[in-house]
Amino acid sequence: MDAKVIKQEGQTLKIVGTSPxxxxxxxxxTGLARYxxxxxxxxxxxxxxxxxxxxxARIRAIDTSKARALPGVKAVITAxxxxxxxxxxxxxxxxxxxxxxxTRNVMAREKVLYEGHAxxxxxxxSKAIAEEALRLIEVxxxxxxxxxxxxxxxxxxxxxxxxxxxxxxxxxPPGKPSNIAxxxxxxxxxxxxxxxxxxxIVEMSxxxxxxxxxxxxxxxxxxxxxxxxxxxxxxxxQGHFVVRAFTARLLNMNIGDVLVHPAEIGxxxxxxxxxxxxxxxxxxxxxxxxxxxxxxxxxxxFKATGPTxxxxxxxxxxxxxxxxxVAADGVFKFQAGAFPGSPVMNATMCGFAPYDIPNVRSVGxxxxxxxxxxxxxxxxxxxxxAFAVESVMDAVAxxxxxxxxxxxxxxxxxxxxxxxxxxKHAHDGYAETIKAVLAHPAYAAPLGKNQGRGVASGFxxxxxxxxxxxxxxxxDGTVVVATGSMDIGGSRAxxxxxxxxTLGIEYDDVRAIVADTASIGYTHVTGGSRVTFAxxxxxxxxxxxxxxxxxxxxxMIWKLEPGEVVWENGCAKPAGAAAGKFEPMPLKxxxxxxxxxxxxxxxxxxxxxxxxxxxxxxxxxxxxxxxxTGSVKILRFVVAQDVGRAIHRSYVEGQLEGGVxxxxxxxxxxxxxxxxxxxxxxxxxxxxxxxxxxxxPMIETVLVEVPNPNHPYGVKGAGEVNIVPAMAAVANAxxxxxxxxxxxxxMSPPKVLAAIHSGRKG
Amino acid sequence: xxxxxxxxxxxxxxxxxxxxxxxxxxEVLRDELHHTGTKEGCGTGDCGxxxxxxxxxxxxxxLVLGVEAQGKSIQTIEGMAQGxxxxxxxxxxxxxxxxxxxxxxxxxxxxxxxxxxxxxxxSEEEVRFWLAGNLCRCTGYNKIIEAVLDAxxxxxxx
Ligand code: FES
Ligand code: FES
Numbered sequence: 001m002d003a004k005v006i007k008q009e010g011q012t013l014k015i016v017g018t019s020p021x022x023x024x025x026x027x028x029x030t031g032l033a034r035y036x037x038x039x040x041x042x043x044x045x046x047x048x049x050x051x052x053x054x055x056x057a058r059i060r061a062i063d064t065s066k067a068r069a070l071p072g073v074k075a076v077i078t079a080x081x082x083x084x085x086x087x088x089x090x091x092x093x094x095x096x097x098x099x100x101x102x103t104r105n106v107m108a109r110e111k112v113l114y115e116g117h118a119x120x121x122x123x124x125x126s127k128a129i130a131e132e133a134l135r136l137i138e139v140x141x142x143x144x145x146x147x148x149x150x151x152x153x154x155x156x157x158x159x160x161x162x163x164x165x166x167x168x169x170x171x172x173p174p175g176k177p178s179n180i181a182x183x184x185x186x187x188x189x190x191x192x193x194x195x196x197x198x199x200x201i202v203e204m205s206x207x208x209x210x211x212x213x214x215x216x217x218x219x220x221x222x223x224x225x226x227x228x229x230x231x232x233x234x235x236x237x238q239g240h241f242v243v244r245a246f247t248a249r250l251l252n253m254n255i256g257d258v259l260v261h262p263a264e265i266g267x268x269x270x271x272x273x274x275x276x277x278x279x280x281x282x283x284x285x286x287x288x289x290x291x292x293x294x295x296x297x298x299x300x301x302f303k304a305t306g307p308t309x310x311x312x313x314x315x316x317x318x319x320x321x322x323x324x325x326v327a328a329d330g331v332f333k334f335q336a337g338a339f340p341g342s343p344v345m346n347a348t349m350c351g352f353a354p355y356d357i358p359n360v361r362s363v364g365x366x367x368x369x370x371x372x373x374x375x376x377x378x379x380x381x382x383x384x385x386a387f388a389v390e391s392v393m394d395a396v397a398x399x400x401x402x403x404x405x406x407x408x409x410x411x412x413x414x415x416x417x418x419x420x421x422x423x424k425h426a427h428d429g430y431a432e433t434i435k436a437v438l439a440h441p442a443y444a445a446p447l448g449k450n451q452g453r454g455v456a457s458g459f460x461x462x463x464x465x466x467x468x469x470x471x472x473x474x475x476d477g478t479v480v481v482a483t484g485s486m487d488i489g490g491s492r493a494x495x496x497x498x499x500x501x502t503l504g505i506e507y508d509d510v511r512a513i514v515a516d517t518a519s520i521g522y523t524h525v526t527g528g529s530r531v532t533f534a535x536x537x538x539x540x541x542x543x544x545x546x547x548x549x550x551x552x553x554x555x556m557i558w559k560l561e562p563g564e565v566v567w568e569n570g571c572a573k574p575a576g577a578a579a580g581k582f583e584p585m586p587l588k589x590x591x592x593x594x595x596x597x598x599x600x601x602x603x604x605x606x607x608x609x610x611x612x613x614x615x616x617x618x619x620x621x622x623x624x625x626x627x628x629t630g631s632v633k634i635l636r637f638v639v640a641q642d643v644g645r646a647i648h649r650s651y652v653e654g655q656l657e658g659g660v661x662x663x664x665x666x667x668x669x670x671x672x673x674x675x676x677x678x679x680x681x682x683x684x685x686x687x688x689x690x691x692x693x694x695x696x697p698m699i700e701t702v703l704v705e706v707p708n709p710n711h712p713y714g715v716k717g718a719g720e721v722n723i724v725p726a727m728a729a730v731a732n733a734x735x736x737x738x739x740x741x742x743x744x745x746x747m748s749p750p751k752v753l754a755a756i757h758s759g760r761k762g
Numbered sequence: 763x764x765x766x767x768x769x770x771x772x773x774x775x776x777x778x779x780x781x782x783x784x785x786x787x788x789e790v791l792r793d794e795l796h797h798t799g800t801k802e803g804c805g806t807g808d809c810g811x812x813x814x815x816x817x818x819x820x821x822x823x824x825l826v827l828g829v830e831a832q833g834k835s836i837q838t839i840e841g842m843a844q845g846x847x848x849x850x851x852x853x854x855x856x857x858x859x860x861x862x863x864x865x866x867x868x869x870x871x872x873x874x875x876x877x878x879x880x881x882x883x884x885s886e887e888e889v890r891f892w893l894a895g896n897l898c899r900c901t902g903y904n905k906i907i908e909a910v911l912d913a914x915x916x917x918x919x920x
Binding site for chain 2: 019021022025026028029030031032033034035037038040127128213214215216217218264265266267268269295297298488489490648650651653654655657658659660661662684685686690691692693694695696698699
């Protein structure tokens with residue numbers, strides 16, 4: 001492969017780093033784009049799901065006979081319609097899947113484990129009949145004691161969700177079952193010796209509430225499954241290949257017999273990397289012989305889809321007088337929800353990752369309780385441990401009288417710094433984000449009465465992994481780029497930019513699309529900030545193959561050897577001994593002769609991209625606290641993030657702005673509120689309040705670009721790390737304003753007011 | 763129970779439909795009239811994704827019954843562009859990258875147009891408060907506010 005075609009560092013990039021209009025933009029501003037709920041088929045039925053009114057109950061029996069007898073009802077399903085799954089954890093520990101759990105989360109079997117847990121589903125000729133049928137299903141429940149809070153769930157006498165669950169990760173295994181699904185521990189150095197050498201030690205405990213991803217589009221899908229064992233799904237997800245794999249598995253079908261069409265997706269933030277309605281719609285369709293559409297209500301979304309974990313944490317950090325960190329200890333207890341699988345492992349890995357600390361222990365507990373199963377949410381786990389660690393870091397800086405940013409800079413990790421989980425950091429970028437905030441005018445701006453300033457930082461791995469792309473040159477010289485990555489925030493634009501840059505053609509000559517699961521190779525989810533990195537590599541690889549082919553075609557036209565032609569600025573050009581023999585031939589001209597030179601020109605590239613580089617962010621927040629009401633107003637927010645390189649500048653900025661605002665919601669407003677019976681009290685956007693436009697100032701972004709050498713254009717990933725420091729930045733700002741340290745999220749007005757009146761100084 | 767026969771105007775065109783008493787205008791638009799540009803984010807009046815105008819008034823179509831459309835003039839996102847020519851707000855949303863997933867976009871465009879009809883020269887704060895009923899979880903609102911202000915500027919011809 002000719003490496004010369006790729007722009008190297010120092011060469012000018014023409015399109016990368018600009019902000020052209022996205023290829024899928026017009027349908028989205030005219031209402032023509034089709035999302036999960038926007039598909040319909042002739043003869044389509046409406047599906048509806050019966051959900052548990054109890055937080056915890058045994059299902060003694062389900063009688064669906066009356067529902068089935070209702071005119072217009074075409075199918076009723078319960079867990080009996082799904083095969084039992086083997087109990088095993090599949091895949092890498094950090095993201096392991098257990099289908100025994102998944103099938104039970106999608107449809108309750110022996111027990112319901114949270115309010116809103118699906119117990120049965122119907123398909124009927126109208127929404128109203130489907131709803132009526134749900135009322136006719138009789139479920140005989142034996143209510144059981146429940147547990148909501150993570151600390152309560154860890155008590156020895158807590159009600160057990162799984163009567164036989166023995167904690168994994170403890171040697172020897174405990175003799176008794178508990179709600180603790182797993183314990184993990186990472187260590188480096190000698191913790192006791194580290195703390196013994198410290199001049200100052202700060203220890204604090206924290207609680208955070210579970211928060212929902214809050215995508216505006218509820219889960220929805222349309223399924224058309226035949227009795228011959230094949231089927232199609234139109235679904236809004238973060239990964240149609242994963243939807244295909246999970247749905248096929250839960251229905252005991254061959255993966256190749258399920259075709260998933262990528263609908264436009266109305267936000268996901270991690271919450272649409274798993275399935276809820278898809279297998280139910282598919283099973284109803286298979287049973288009824290008709291297409292079935294299911295749309296979740298917002299209440300269903302809150303009650304039955306994944307928020308991220310709430311937590312209980314204790315962090316202790318030891319430091320020398322000169323500011324050198326010597327020891328850190330963290331214990332992170334995460335609510336997994338009703339099934340194991342919180343992101344606590346990420347939390348234990350990411351919490352101290354930004355710092356060079358010789359002695360560290362990081363312990364995590366994955367704990368089940370009677371809440372919806374947690375799902376990924378933007379840098380899953382990392383924002384939670386960062387809230388604790390970065391709050392303590394702030395207190396430590398104050399204790400030794402150091403500027404909090406200079407304190408971080410002094411201890412910042414860089415290439416070669418060890419991590420708790422083993423490998424050394426392989427990339428720089430963190431220090432650069434700190435310096436960007438230090439140099440920002442906001443850092444020196446004056447503050448008024450009741451105002452405060454806080455800073456915090458964060459780390460996220462960023463991912464690579466499996467991706468596929470095809471590049472086809474059309475007969476008029478335009479190019480179609482197809483990938484398997486669901487476009488959640490403008491990635492079609494980034495793919496078109498990278499293709500145009502690599503091929504040396506105009507952005508407007510590239511059309512980028514997302515292909516269905518039968519039309520392109522396997523591509524993992526749009527998550528982990530991996531798409532512009534991994535799918536971008538696939539696109540560039542496919543373009544490089546196309547360039548080799550274009551050179552060969554030009555050589556054929558010129559009657560030269562293929563090795564005598566190179567690709568430059570979108571043209572084939574004679575080189576070496578043949579240099580100057582012919583005028584450069586643009587892509588259009590080569591494409592026009594494709595039939596004479598061997599037929600269609602195109603290539604597919606499938607990669608399993610390694611070499612992902614982590615993201616770091618440092619943020620500054622100014623707040624004003626109203627001493628009368630305890631309400632906190634965000635006055636200013638600056639985010640500096642190392643993105644490697646921004647491909648589409650505006651969409652990268654948009655990732656930072658959106659991530660920060662989600663973090664502000666997490667910090668100040670958002671929480672799941674339960675009554676004593678384990679019922680969620682705020683399952684709607686009125687009472688679960690996400691930030692609105694009038695809550696916010698303009699978020700100020702600084703794109704730090706320390707290129708990743710493992711990506712042709714230097715991409716690291718942009719989507720996630722921006723949320724990681726946000727809650728600590730807000731908490732540190734509040735502490736700066738009122739000299740009270742809030743350790744319990746959300747920092748809602750009653751809690752802030754109570755802190756003001758408590759007299760306890762932070 | 764028999765359905766109601768409703769005669770209304772949708773984006774300037776005369777339209778008739780049949781609906782049940784309990785069907786919302788949002789459901790009628792999406793399920794009966796196949797205008798799926800108007801989105802459902804909550805169904806309870808809290809997110810603004812379903813924003814339309816009824817006789818020029820900005821409403822959440824999930825809080826209006828289909829039968830209430832009788833004799834009214836409904837405007838949805840599908841009627842915003844003039845043929846192939848985008849409304850300045852639509853154009854500015856694209857230029858400013860004011861949408862990521864885009865599911866909030868139809869409602870926000872309708873709401874922003876209603877704002878500019880009343881106040882052609884809003885301040886940033888006025889835009890923020892007017893759009894406070896339209897949730898966007900992706901963008902953090904920066905680019906939405908910038909796009910609305912820029913469109914207002916252009917529409918004033920200044
Ligand atoms: S769907 Fe009508 S306001 Fe949310
Ligand atoms: S762009 Fe996704 S909700 Fe606004």
